[in-house]
Amino acid sequence: MSGYKCHFCAECDGYGCLGELPGMGGVFQSANFISNCSAWQKYYSDTLCDDVLPPIRLAPITGGVENVGYGDEAAFYFDLIEACAEAGFLLSIGDGYPDAKIQGGLAALQRYGKTGAVFIKPYPNPRIFERIDWVRSSADLVGIDIDSYNIVTMRNLVQLEQKDAQSLKEIQRYAQKPFAIKGIFLPENVELVKELRPDVAVISNHGGRIETRRGSTADFLAEYGSTLRKFAGEVWVDGGLRSRMDIVTAKRLGAAQVMIGRPCITALLKDKAQGVRALYRRLTVG
DSSP, X not given: OTTOSOOOOSSOSSSTTTTOTTTTXXXXXXXXXXXXXXXXXXXXXXXXXXXXXXXXXXXXXXXXXXXXXXXXXXXXXXXXXHHHHHHTOBOEEOOOSSTHHHHHHHHHHHHTTOOEEEEEOOOOHHHHHHHHHHHGGGEEEEEEEGGGGGOHHHHTTSOOOOOOHHXXXXXXXXXXXXXXXXXXXXXXXXXXXXXXOOSEEEEOOGGGTSOOOSXXXXXXXXXXXXXXXXXXXXXXXXXXXXXXXXXXXXXXTTOSEEEEOHHHHHHHHHHHHHHHHHHHHHHHHO
């Protein structure tokens, strides 16, 4: 497994890759990554074990070469999408710079005859419209990664915008698909959801990889989940979900779906498709 940037820790809790960016770590010496993983346990309940799980979706992931250590970006998407679809995960693809990142994810969906949620960076709207046209036939949902504005390295390479409700409504109308905003992690994001009323509001801090306030997605879901459900069709969450109990807890706190990122990558790197199948069984059966 030489060359991969994952350290294959016994527990993926943020401590093994402290601050490794590019790589699998997070900002602030992985503080939010660590908080995401540990916070779910605060909300455990002995009565949760038999609850029906919400759908589990692969989180939108790019950067197979620079962050994961894969030899080829396109091969990373093909391998990840194929393994996750076969295992039972719902699918997502992400966006990035250069355009080959979203195009690679799209090609993987098309190769295997799948659809997925497509999350696009907050470019100026004409560029977003272009991307929606690329993915329309393979997208079962279109979302905007509003928190990606805080990825400083990317913001310096391409023009990203802090989106307001008016701009997002234009995208929502153009998409003609179920519409999501991802990156709900600040109180002002909740106000944006109230004004926009999207189909899906995704609580996320980008796996602790963006510069934002300190905290966990579990705590944010616990505090704001009930409010968000009043103004969005569904609430989804990602960040630090590592077990069946974490996922059941997320459902009890109001999440209609959860998204899983790093564990899918680690499973693929370590044991290929077999590893991803084993991960899905562990998350769903325990």
